[in-house]
Amino acid sequence: MLDTDLAVIYxxxxxxxxxxxxxxxxxxxxxxxFQLTEVEKVEVVTNCxxxxxxxxxxxxxxxxxxxxRSCWPTS
Numbered sequence: 001m002l003d004t005d006l007a008v009i010y011x012x013x014x015x016x017x018x019x020x021x022x023x024x025x026x027x028x029x030x031x032x033x034f035q036l037t038e039v040e041k042v043e044v045v046t047n048c049x050x051x052x053x054x055x056x057x058x059x060x061x062x063x064x065x066x067x068x069r070s071c072w073p074t075s
Contacts (some may be wrong), residue, residue, distance in 0.1 A: 001063070001064050002036075002044070002051065002054075002061045002062065002063055002064070003017055003018055003033075003061050003062040003064070004034075004051065004053070004061060006064060014061075015032060021033065023064070031041055031065055032064065032065060033062045033063060033064045033065065034063055035060050035061070035062050035063075036060065036061050036062070036063055037060070038059050038060065041054070041060055041061060044061075
């Protein structure tokens with residue numbers, strides 16, 4: 001799952017989500033997330049229509065593992 005998807009689920013901006021993760025990175029396992037390469041980003045955008053909004057973004061998205069998604073608090 002990409003950072004943009006998690007941001008939508010939690011009703012925050014992608015920027016706010018990424019800032020929160022970076023502030024608390026020591027609380028999570030090493031395989032919690034990784035940043036996509038430019039090639040991976042292009043492939044994901046090509047294959048997933050709902051990610052077209054990140055096509056021209058200068059930032060590379062973060063991908064979160066299934067373990068990471070279970071670490072997020074629920075409201």
